[in-house]
Amino acid sequence: MLILSSCLFAVCLFLTGCMHTTKEGVSNSDKSVKIGVLLPLSGGASSYGEEMMMVLKHKNAMLKNPAELHFEDSKCTASDAVSGFQKLVDLKSVDAILGGFCSSETLAIEPLLEQNNLVAISGTSSSPEIEGKSQNMMTLSYSDNVIAEAMAKHLAGSKNIAIITEQNDYNIALKNSLENLLGDKIIANEVFEKDAKDMRNIIEKVKQSSPDVLILNPNIGDTTTTLITQLAESKDYFKNIKLVSQETYVADSSRVGVEDLVEGMVLFAAPTLSDSRVDSFIASLPSSVDNLGVFYSATAHDALENLVRAVQDSRLNNTLVLDELRNGPLSGLVVKGKDFAGKNFVQGIEAGKFVVTKGKAVSQK
Amino acid sequence: MEFVLQIILNSIVLGTQILFLAISLFLIKAVSKIEHVSLGAIGVAVAYMFYLGQTLHVGVWFSVLLSLLAATLLGLLSYFLLEKFCKNNQILLALLVSLSFGIGIESVIALVFKSGAKNIIDGVLPIMSFAGITITLPGLYTLILGVLLVIITYVIVKKTPAGRILRSISENQSLVATLGVNQKRVRKMVYIISSIIAGMVGILLAMNTSLTPTLGFTYIMIAFIALFVGGPTDIRGTIVASYIIILIPEFLINFAPANMQFTSSYRMFFIFVIACIVLSIKPRGIFSKTVRQT
Numbered sequence: 007m008l009i010l011s012s013c014l015f016a017v018c019l020f021l022t023g024c025m026h027t028t029k030e031g032v033s034n035s036d037k038s039v040k041i042g043v044l045l046p047l048s049g050g051a052s053s054y055g056e057e058m059m060m061v062l063k064h065k066n067a068m069l070k071n072p073a074e075l076h077f078e079d080s081k082c083t084a085s086d087a088v089s090g091f092q093k094l095v096d097l098k099s100v101d102a103i104l105g106g107f108c109s110s111e112t113l114a115i116e117p118l119l120e121q122n123n124l125v126a127i128s129g130t131s132s133s134p135e136i137e138g139k140s141q142n143m144m145t146l147s148y149s150d151n152v153i154a155e156a157m158a159k160h161l162a163g164s165k166n167i168a169i170i171t172e173q174n175d176y177n178i179a180l181k182n183s184l185e186n187l188l189g190d191k192i193i194a195n196e197v198f199e200k201d202a203k204d205m206r207n208i209i210e211k212v213k214q215s216s217p218d219v220l221i222l223n224p225n226i227g228d229t230t231t232t233l234i235t236q237l238a239e240s241k242d243y244f245k246n247i248k249l250v251s252q253e254t255y256v257a258d259s260s261r262v263g264v265e266d267l268v269e270g271m272v273l274f275a276a277p278t279l280s281d282s283r284v285d286s287f288i289a290s291l292p293s294s295v296d297n298l299g300v301f302y303s304a305t306a307h308d309a310l311e312n313l314v315r316a317v318q319d320s321r322l323n324n325t326l327v328l329d330e331l332r333n334g335p336l337s338g339l340v341v342k343g344k345d346f347a348g349k350n351f352v353q354g355i356e357a358g359k360f361v362v363t364k365g366k367a368v369s370q371k
Numbered sequence: 372m373e374f375v376l377q378i379i380l381n382s383i384v385l386g387t388q389i390l391f392l393a394i395s396l397f398l399i400k401a402v403s404k405i406e407h408v409s410l411g412a413i414g415v416a417v418a419y420m421f422y423l424g425q426t427l428h429v430g431v432w433f434s435v436l437l438s439l440l441a442a443t444l445l446g447l448l449s450y451f452l453l454e455k456f457c458k459n460n461q462i463l464l465a466l467l468v469s470l471s472f473g474i475g476i477e478s479v480i481a482l483v484f485k486s487g488a489k490n491i492i493d494g495v496l497p498i499m500s501f502a503g504i505t506i507t508l509p510g511l512y513t514l515i516l517g518v519l520l521v522i523i524t525y526v527i528v529k530k531t532p533a534g535r536i537l538r539s540i541s542e543n544q545s546l547v548a549t550l551g552v553n554q555k556r557v558r559k560m561v562y563i564i565s566s567i568i569a570g571m572v573g574i575l576l577a578m579n580t581s582l583t584p585t586l587g588f589t590y591i592m593i594a595f596i597a598l599f600v601g602g603p604t605d606i607r608g609t610i611v612a613s614y615i616i617i618l619i620p621e622f623l624i625n626f627a628p629a630n631m632q633f634t635s636s637y638r639m640f641f642i643f644v645i646a647c648i649v650l651s652i653k654p655r656g657i658f659s660k661t662v663r664q665t
Contacts, residue, residue: 239495264495
């Protein structure tokens with residue numbers, strides 16, 4: 007009797023174990039992928055964050071198996087990105103992270119990724135400091151070094167160059183790259199505090215150095231318009247100086263009211279995408295992406311697509327999400343067929359060049 | 372030479388903006404011993420009311436009226452929040468409540484108006500030029516109103532019966548109470564007046580740059596430092612310190628040898644260094660005065 011009972015108990019245990027395993031196996035592959043998204047939804051860069059949120063929601067709805075998207079406001083600051091990351095990991099138990107948006111956010115969460123066995127893909131972060139960091143951190147943007155090299159090439163014949171930079175990871179990284187490439191040609195190199203409101207003394211100091219070229223290097227957001235508007239107070243002086251800048255002045259809204267001053271301004275930024283799939287995706291969006299732009303809307307699309315696919319594949323094949331992303335070619339609008347080649351930046355993206363003409367940033371082929 | 376004068380002029384405008392807030396802090400400190408640090412947020416809230424009036428196209432005077440109303444309400448609210456701490460001499464607790472009140476105001480502004488920058492004057496600001504030196508029109512208004520504020524405050528505090536009451540409350544509240552002075556009424560008035568002054572600078576700041584919910588925080592911190600560097604018991608100290616803590620850092624940033632590579636991002640560092648040096652030498656501030664403790 008005792009032997010019979012023991013056998014029955016063992017059979018019950020075995021069957022229970024089998025049922026449990028089967029149930030877990032099914033639920034694990036079937037349950038939706040949870041993606042934690044870090045975006046600046048308040049603060050100076052919120053207009054970019056809101057547009058990217060719209061792009062991601064739209065792309066997610068287009069997926070065969072839509073993911074659960076959990077958004078946290080990272081405010082384009084390191085500290086908020088870290089607290090947002092912790093919320094996503096601890097409270098939402100996300101499978102992967104899409105972000106950070108700004109480089110400062112991406113650099114801040116990077117040490118936490120391996121600790122939490124998570125991967126993150128940013129669609130926008132471009133600071134060269136990201137290169138060489140954890141393999142769990144990837145970005146689909148080009149590196150700022152690419153922008154700095156394009157700027158330096160454009161300014162090869164210029165001497166007396168002045169730079170005005172915002173104290174922010176992205177901008178400081180670009181400034182450092184420019185310093186390396188332009189060297190002694192830089193005669194004034196001013197840095198202003200993050201989110202500064204009054205830049206008039208900096209502008210006076212730059213004027214005092216009599217530059218031939220002025221590189222404007224503010225972060226996206228309110229300081230972009232503040233700087234150009236206060237520069238326009240000395241329009242008579244600066245209209246004879248060649249203005250060069252980066253991504254922040256590509257959006258037409260960043261140059262409103264200063265059209266005379268910025269006419270002819272040269273911008274080095276994300277490349278123009280000429281692909282019917284990109285055009286059709288942008289056209290399908292419920293509202294415009296005037297601030298985020300086409301390139302970063304497309305990299306946001308790609309980041310989500312690749313992350314969701316990698317998590318789903320890893321569940322089916324019992325592989326690591328990181329290996330899925332690192333070893334296979336990527337899919338999407340911008341990064342289709344590209345890979346990381348062991349780096350943190352996706353390889354093979356070049357800078358775009360624009361010239362402001364009649365109030366519009368016109369792409370130069 | 373033009374460069375030097377331009378830097379000095381720009382710094383004086385900035386110093387005057389600090390002065391407005393420092394005087395507001397001084398007045399409240401004088402009657403209640405409380406450092407009312409939410410004045411920065413109050414100033415910004417008043418500026419948002421002005422901005423609201425402008426966007427609703429109700430005219431400048433109605434916008435001013437709306438701003439005055441907001442300043443009065445926030446002044447009264449501050450009084451009711453902080454009065455019991457003043458009575459019980461719980462200064463540190465009052466500072467904490469004031470800070471929380473300020474953060475609360477900023478959050479409400481961000482919720483209502485969103486956190487993106489707003490401009491009271493769109494586009495490039497009108498400029499006045501004189502002998503190669505330029506100043507924005509709101510900058511000029513700041514200077515003129517700043518001079519008027521200094522004169523009026525100085526005369527009221529030093530030369531009028533109301534000023535004598537103010538100073539006597541700050542020096543010996545118990546004695547003043549025995550003389551039948553209605554201290555509560557005085558404090559209520561001072562809170563309202565300080566909020567109006569903070570609102571004025573909020574509007575001027577927003578006109579000269581742009582308006583964001585957290586605009587007041589940096590300025591109130593500098594004004595707070597100016598108050599203590601100058602000595603919180605003497606209005607002259609507040610006036611002088613407001614300019615010192617702006618002019619010295621700007622001189623170091625703009626005129627130090629190039630190899631020192633001081634940029635504007637050093638400004639707050641220099642301000643705190645000045646505060647440390649002055650307060651370690653004169654803990655009661657530049658215009659220190661021994662006050663009888665009651």
